[in-house]
Amino acid sequence: MDKLRITIPIIQAPMAGVSAPALAAEVSNAGGLGSIGVGATDAAGARAMIEELRSRTDRPFNVNLFVHAAPVADPVREAAWLEWLGPLFAEFGAEPPKALRTIYKSFAEDIDMLSMLLETKPPVVSFHFGLPPGEAIQALKANGTTLLATATSPDEARQVEKAGIDGIVAQGIEAGGHRGVFDPSLPDDGLGTFALVRLLARDGRLPVIAAGGIMDGAGIAAALRLGAIAAQLGTAFVACPESSADEAYRKALTGPGAHHTRLTRLISGRPARALLNRFTALQEISDRLPPDYPIAYDAGKALHAAAKARNEHGFGAQWAGQGAPLARAMPAAELIATLVREFEIARIAGLKFRAPASLAADAFTAG
Known part of the structure; x- marks a missing residue:
């Protein structure tokens, strides 16, 4: 994960209808990891998006793919x-x-998309709804691409780890957009972001990225205190002028x-x-x-x-997560700077706060 060269622990989620190359580039240029979603296009369309993104930034970025069952x-x-x-x-x-x-064609069946990715070599590729065949994973890794995959449960996280993926996006039930469950016909425990992050950080070996309901620097700091290496935010970027959300979407968000x-x-x-x-x-x-x-x-x-x-x-x-009322309309670079300031304030406050050993007991015995 070190080869990502992310200077701040913020990843912009590849939400459909939001994650335009212009937005992703601004996030990457500001030191985070910008993302584009190509699950709703073909290999030619994805190539055009990657080329536009590369024309706007020389920083790492993420290309997200849908790996749904046929x-x-x-x-x-x-x-x-x-x-x-x-x-x-x-x-x-x-x-x-x-x-x-x-x-939409699943990446699991899209040979043209795989060939395009092997040719264009995006720094990071992430998977949603499941995992592609092992041959595709190995080919992308051998090509120097860092791989991420969404997991909504410990069982899915174990599958991600077994497949040889480099990092897990722990998507809580609070998250906006499509829930990344591998099999939507199975029961869903609906784990919240922080519970899921803590479980995966404690029991797994892969780096964990927290996703779902995180809208400000305080939320990012909380996720990192629980064991995440970064936070992925989607709804927070909907109102940015660089996003591809239409005016009705932006108005509905407020x-x-x-x-x-x-x-x-x-x-x-x-x-x-x-x-x-x-x-x-x-x-x-x-x-x-x-x-x-x-x-x-x-x-x-x-x-x-x-x-x-x-x-x-x-x-x-x-699409929007449960933290939607916390959205702020500002340019992406300004939002990143704001998130970093809030994160630093929350991090320092957390270092200063040390609860006395008797605090928990006092809470139950007072009165």
């Missing part, structure tokens, strides 16, 4: 899903798609929905945390299982497009 097409289930969404499409004068497509984020499958077919809006509110009344990811996302994107054309922005994928 979806199982179910025409009956998909037709029922479109029928359920039909009245919403009609509200905006639109027809739902006739059929749904698998709009509205009441920021205080009531929802973990929902309705938008994409996989659990993901977003701001409370018209789409996520449907989670409260729906007992339906959407089609597999990313097939369901084809419907979600079509509905958002239809609504947006009528100036309704409540069906967008406005």
Whole structure:
């Protein structure tokens, strides 16, 4: 991990709809690790993003990939899903798609993406939703790339360690965007960020990066005190002018929905945390299982497009974590500088504070 040359313990999360090359470059130039997500594009699109990022920075950066299981097409289930969404499409004068497509290709099956990464040699590559085949991992490592992978549980972390990955992104239930569970059909213990970080730091051998609900320097300091080597922040960067979030997304981040984020499958077919809006509110009344990811996302994107054309922005994928009300609108470099100042203040305060041995006992005996 030393070869990352990160001067401050801050990683910008590769949140879809936010992590533009311009944003990632500003974070890297400020001493952190900027990230771009390429799971929603093909090898050519990913290459263009990497080239743009490299034109903006000579610092290390991260390229994030989706490694989801291949979806199982179910025409009956998909037709029922479109029928359920039909009245919403009609509200905006639109027809739902006739059929749904698998709009994103998993890195586990994308030979072209692997070849492109081996050619372009990004400093860091990270995996979300699972792990690619061992051959891909070994090829990337042999190429000099540092590898990270998301884990939401100790069991997933053990799989990451066994696969030969260099570091673990410990994603707590507070995190915005898609939950990185390897198999969404299995029970999810929903571990919080700090509990997960402490478990992995205590029991594992890999460096741990804390992710989920961290929005300021105090949160970064707390994560490091629990054993993390760095903190990954996503929602904190949504309001930066360099992010690719649209104006409706930015406005929603300052509205009441920021205080009531929802973990929902309705938008994409996989659990993901977003701001409370018209789409996520449907989670409260729906007992339906959407089609597999990313097939369901084809419907979600079509509905958002239809609504947006009528100036309704409540069906967008406005990903955000539980710390959303703490978001601040400022340039990325300024935000990094602010986070560093807050981190130093919190770190020094932590060094100065030494609780007396009797403090815990006094708390239970007083009065």
